[in-house]
Amino acid sequence: MFGFKDLGLDPSQLTEAMRLACDWLIDTAQVKTEKLTIEEDSKHHQHKNWRGATRGEYSVARGKWDFFCPIWHTGQAVKALTLAHKILKDDRLLEAAKLGADFIVNESIRDKSDPDYGLILGYEDYGDGVNTSAIMECLDGLIHLSEATGKEELWDIVIDALNWIANKAYMGKGLLRDMYMPRERTFKVPSWAGSAGGRPLGDDGVFLRGYYKTGDERFRQIFFEVVNRLLQDEYPPGNWIRHPPCDPERGLIHPRHAYWWGYPMIMAYEETKDDKYLQCAIRSADWYAHAQRKDGGMFRGTFIDFNTNSFGHATSGIACATIMWIELTRILNDKRYVEPMGKALKYCMMMQFRNPRDQNLKGAILEKVLEPDGTDSSPYYIRDLGTIFFIQAAAKAIMSLSD
Numbered sequence: 001m002f003g004f005k006d007l008g009l010d011p012s013q014l015t016e017a018m019r020l021a022c023d024w025l026i027d028t029a030q031v032k033t034e035k036l037t038i039e040e041d042s043k044h045h046q047h048k049n050w051r052g053a054t055r056g057e058y059s060v061a062r063g064k065w066d067f068f069c070p071i072w073h074t075g076q077a078v079k080a081l082t083l084a085h086k087i088l089k090d091d092r093l094l095e096a097a098k099l100g101a102d103f104i105v106n107e108s109i110r111d112k113s114d115p116d117y118g119l120i121l122g123y124e125d126y127g128d129g130v131n132t133s134a135i136m137e138c139l140d141g142l143i144h145l146s147e148a149t150g151k152e153e154l155w156d157i158v159i160d161a162l163n164w165i166a167n168k169a170y171m172g173k174g175l176l177r178d179m180y181m182p183r184e185r186t187f188k189v190p191s192w193a194g195s196a197g198g199r200p201l202g203d204d205g206v207f208l209r210g211y212y213k214t215g216d217e218r219f220r221q222i223f224f225e226v227v228n229r230l231l232q233d234e235y236p237p238g239n240w241i242r243h244p245p246c247d248p249e250r251g252l253i254h255p256r257h258a259y260w261w262g263y264p265m266i267m268a269y270e271e272t273k274d275d276k277y278l279q280c281a282i283r284s285a286d287w288y289a290h291a292q293r294k295d296g297g298m299f300r301g302t303f304i305d306f307n308t309n310s311f312g313h314a315t316s317g318i319a320c321a322t323i324m325w326i327e328l329t330r331i332l333n334d335k336r337y338v339e340p341m342g343k344a345l346k347y348c349m350m351m352q353f354r355n356p357r358d359q360n361l362k363g364a365i366l367e368k369v370l371e372p373d374g375t376d377s378s379p380y381y382i383r384d385l386g387t388i389f390f391i392q393a394a395a396k397a398i399m400s401l402s403d
Contacts (some may be wrong), residue, residue: 025387047123070103083392087399142158170230199243262287
């Protein structure tokens, strides 16, 4: 495989950076009260009990907290803390992960007489509208925590949510509806959905994981219909600009798109040993290698020709790329991605606040630098995703190291 020497990293520094990032998630970013206190909630998410949610957005210039889809962000934070616990062996991490899982469970409809039984209220773009992608992206955290703690009831939440998606959101032919309005019990077609009215969502391969848990062939069928649709719609190589949140008119590609839809190709390959899935995953990994800048980072505004904006970095994107590179290094048993992997991890560590004056920042990984607004206010903008995906990438890298 590969080792710290190949990455050009000091193992103690990477471990300490991960520990500091976990401290930020637990002590600063996690909500400890049922009601909001210091946070703005500009989208007016309809959550009743916020305890355990992850504060997602922090403007350094304004000194203000906000949220963007706390359900899936919290699910990924649960996954990050659970992975880090395997290395750090600090019980605080699992306790915080359990608190985050409780937030998600509390936002799951558990009344079996309710027509929306199993729905997780993953409000995102609109405070009263649930995104199917947000539900799917929170589930792997529950799976990881269940496997780490033996809390089988978390799997119940996952399976019930997958059944709701299969019954209500899945359109067939690899497409899923993406905005559900619980009050009206109906889907709306958001302006960004396009003429198809839905999009393929393979996020975290949760349908395949649900199949492994239950043996339900419908879950496996949906997973493969989605990944096969992704193979059909792939453009440019290793990415999917035709589907939102990419913008085909501007030629703009979302920085985590190739991760959400390229990573499940690895799972499809390991399930079938069909090389077409592996080659697609490699194309996604190569797309990230081309999008990576010389210093190891990448930009949210990355265009189809790999030109970029000058501002609006996306540390979470290059951390997600690292996760893909680690898995492909294991499968391919070569070192083609080791150099970009090392650059990416060093970049993430460079973006960490270790000695800030603003204690809301201590341990956080800076997600992006905003463009100037005509003032001398700080251009730093925190999104919890930079920290969350760095922890996941660092944990997976440490567990994969050969020396």
